[in-house]
Amino acid sequence: MKSLPLLAGLATLALGTLVHADAHSNLPPAVKARQAHMQLYAHNLGVLGGMAQEKIDYDAAAASAAAANLAALAQLDQSSYWPEGTDNGAIEGTRALPAIWTDFDGVMTASEGLIEASAAMSDVAGDGLDALKGAMRPLGQACSACHQDYRQRDN
Template sequence: MKKLISIVLAVGALGLAVPASAQFAKPEDAIKYRQAALTLLGNHFGHLGGMAQGRIPFDAAAASLDADVVALASKLPWHAFGPGTDTGRPNAAKPEVWKEQAKFKELSDKMQAEVTKVAAAAKTGNLDNLKGAFGPAAQSCKACHDDFRKR
């Protein structure tokens, strides 16, 4: 598992280092990339939510790992919302993503800040700390989904 996390972190770091225009040969590639990053983020955030809400047993090591993945994945999808990625392959992004880019960036920045707090809370190994950080992070996700994601 540690090897997988190392690979994910290395790929993520590389992804952040390369300009967006050089990463994607076609808009469809950017759409696939952002959908994969958001799926990864959602799966790990959902696992944290299950622990925070008592639906699954709390596991401090798993929570810390999930939170690290969420913190990394929260940085990945945003550059893949470039020009030309609003059409083509089915996607859940509303047209407002491209019309209200300042607000979209503000909400994505807020979400990244909140999931950083979740990662710090998870590292304490204390379920109450995780619960305290999880709620505001979940609200930051919801705020963006409400404005920018199709139902």
């Protein structure tokens, strides 16, 4: 009988996942890929941010791994994720603004900033909490540089 609540909880979680997946199943593969890439950014930033805010105990190995992941993600060629006609005005389920395609030079400049900031974080994340905290502001600013102009704001 103790397993019944567990099974019910797992069934609810599975159903919720399926409903969420179905809602996004009509998205083009490129949009799904870029959203997955952004989720990987968010996961690793969550680890680093949690440590920087001291909501998570600092762990040099985990910080180094998250920072290395960010640096690797920033280096990946993302050009196939951004075909024209996949902005939030053209399809439902994305927050990419049309400005991405009208100001691609600005996007590339923002991308270079993320590459530099994530590499800098990767260099120091394992060197202690103070070093990690010092690298968080430039990393956050690099993320914000793109989000401010090229991503629909949260409601």
